[in-house]
Amino acid sequence: xxxxxxxxxxxxxxxxxxxxxxxxxxxxxxxxxxxxxxxxxxxxxxxxxxxxxxxxxxxxxxxxxxxxxxxxxxxxxxxxxxxxxxxxxxxxxxxxxxxxxxxxxxxxxxxxxxxxxxxxxxxxxxxxxxxxxxxxxxxxxxxxxxxxxxxxxxxxxxxxxxxxxxxxxxxxxxxxxxxxxxxxxxxxxxxxxxxxxxxxxxxxxxxxxxxxxxxx
DNA sequence: GAACCGATATCT
DNA sequence: GATATCGGTTCC
Numbered sequence: 001x002x003x004x005x006x007x008x009x010x011x012x013x014x015x016x017x018x019x020x021x022x023x024x025x026x027x028x029x030x031x032x033x034x035x036x037x038x039x040x041x042x043x044x045x046x047x048x049x050x051x052x053x054x055x056x057x058x059x060x061x062x063x064x065x066x067x068x069x070x071x072x073x074x075x076x077x078x079x080x081x082x083x084x085x086x087x088x089x090x091x092x093x094x095x096x097x098x099x100x101x102x103x104x105x106x107x108x109x110x111x112x113x114x115x116x117x118x119x120x121x122x123x124x125x126x127x128x129x130x131x132x133x134x135x136x137x138x139x140x141x142x143x144x145x146x147x148x149x150x151x152x153x154x155x156x157x158x159x160x161x162x163x164x165x166x167x168x169x170x171x172x173x174x175x176x177x178x179x180x181x182x183x184x185x186x187x188x189x190x191x192x193x194x195x196x197x198x199x200x201x202x203x204x205x206x207x208x209x210x211x212x213x214x215x216x
Numbered sequence: 217g218a219a220c221c222g223a224t225a226t227c228t
Numbered sequence: 229g230a231t232a233t234c235g236g237t238t239c240c
Binding site: 055087095097108110184185205210213 | 230231232233234235
């Protein structure tokens with residue numbers, strides 16, 4: 001049966017298994033890796049994920065927004081897997097995560113980059129006249145291409161009730177073509193190789209180490 | 217490729 | 229008051 005990538009009525013994707021998103025804490029990096037090749041659709045654009053980062057649960061990962069427990073911003077992370085966690089950063093950008101793990105765990109996978117496989121015209125309208133590979137190359141750019149922002153926070157990515165929909169790979173990713181390395185721009189736990197990407201994929205964003213800002 | 221810096225929500 | 233899961237620009 002072909003996979004429906006445009007937005008279906010609620011409950012339509014009953015034959016897609018999302019239960020693996022609710023994994024034990026130790027398997028969150030494996031969940032992130034498995035999300036490569038999955039597709040995310042919103043507002044007429046579909047993106048094939050080429051780069052993701054894992055963030056472990058509360059108390060386990062000093063780089064996680066949820067590390068110190070729930071706050072008004074991070075509350076959604078403590079809910080069920082499959083919800084979108086959106087946050088605003090650097091006074092300018094929205095970034096998007098898929099909540100993973102069991103309720104109360106607060107693990108998440110950051111959607112860092114992907115290839116636009118549907119709706120390129122629309123994505124270009126939102127992103128400007130950039131090369132195709134740059135349309136969703138970077139976590140904030142990915143959101144812009146999808147036309148999503150604050151309103152996506154706390155919506156489901158798995159049941160069609162929100163703007164976002166996560167669907168299985170049209171083309172599977174060969175496990176041997178997945179690379180791993182440190183997460184981008186994080187100060188804490190910079191040695192943990194929880195960033196995963198499709199080796200050689202031109203839509204993967206470049207690595208940047210965390211740069212402490214000079215005060216003054 | 218590396219360095220710089222804007223803009224502001226969030227938490228301490 | 230410090231920090232930030234970034235991106236665009238500028239400068240080698």
